[in-house]
Amino acid sequence: MMNEDGGDDGSKTITNSAGNQVNRKLVKDQDELLGEAERAAGGSLDNFENYKPDWWKSPDGKRKVEWNPDGHANVNEGPHVTVRDFDGKRHGVTEKIFIEGQEKFK
Amino acid sequence: MTNFENVVVLWESFKSLFKNCFGFDFRALEDIVTALDSIGRKVNWNRLDNWEDLDDIDILHQVLNLHVIDDEVFVITEASYNESAGPFRLQPHELESFTINHLDKYGECFFNGDVAIINLKTKSVWAFHHEGVFAYIDNI
Numbered sequence: 534m535m536n537e538d539g540g541d542d543g544s545k546t547i548t549n550s551a552g553n554q555v556n557r558k559l560v561k562d563q564d565e566l567l568g569e570a571e572r573a574a575g576g577s578l579d580n581f582e583n584y585k586p587d588w589w590k591s592p593d594g595k596r597k598v599e600w601n602p603d604g605h606a607n608v609n610e611g612p613h614v615t616v617r618d619f620d621g622k623r624h625g626v627t628e629k630i631f632i633e634g635q636e637k638f639k
Numbered sequence: 640m641t642n643f644e645n646v647v648v649l650w651e652s653f654k655s656l657f658k659n660c661f662g663f664d665f666r667a668l669e670d671i672v673t674a675l676d677s678i679g680r681k682v683n684w685n686r687l688d689n690w691e692d693l694d695d696i697d698i699l700h701q702v703l704n705l706h707v708i709d710d711e712v713f714v715i716t717e718a719s720y721n722e723s724a725g726p727f728r729l730q731p732h733e734l735e736s737f738t739i740n741h742l743d744k745y746g747e748c749f750f751n752g753d754v755a756i757i758n759l760k761t762k763s764v765w766a767f768h769h770e771g772v773f774a775y776i777d778n779i
Binding site for chain 1: 672721748
């Protein structure tokens with residue numbers, strides 16, 4: 534759900550599917566998308582536990598990383614990485630990254 | 640008051656029951672979404688804006704407004720993947736209390752990502768997806 538307002542920093546301000554204006558980072562391909570997931574996991578997803586398909590969590594459980602190379606058909610989202618950090622109740626979205634031009638589900 | 644220890648079931652047991660009922664494996668809610676998508680089954684997803692700002696009980700009521708739960712269900716929350724927990728087997732009258740007390744017991748909200756509420760007898764699922772949409776899916 535991209536409201537095209539691209540910047541030169543590889544990010545874009547979009548209207549997300551909840552109707553909010555949010556900033557989303559864009560990368561060029563699947564390799565870079567995986568790189569973002571690894572970065573969020575402190576350098577390697579091996580540092581985190583793959584507790585269910587596409588989802589990893591830190592040893593202390595405070596950070597979760599969704600590395601989803603396919604996307605979600607039900608919300609029309611393309612491949613993405615979502616970084617979530619625990620706020621005491623829920624793991625809220627800290628960062629969300631898409632592949633440029635593949636923001637929507639195929 | 641729900642006794643939380645008594646409602647936890649082993650993942651192995653639940654997965655076996657699920658496979659026997661639906662014919663495909665369950666690891667996460669996404670498996671149900673993918674299975675339905677693969678057979679072209681249309682699901683009417685309802686959006687819940689800013690769900691992360693809402694109380695668990697309010698989200699639960701929104702989900703249950705789609706269809707009443709009147710039979711035993713298996714519930715999978717994010718906490719189900721913690722070592723000390725697993726899928727939860729609940730009776731209809733236990734669901735609200737369980738939802739309200741989930742934060743105290745497991746240290747995180749009931750709705751902290753995907754939630755699947757599964758009735759094996761009717762092959763139905765109340766699905767809450769972490770991107771803020773929810774659906775009732777019957778006759779899977």
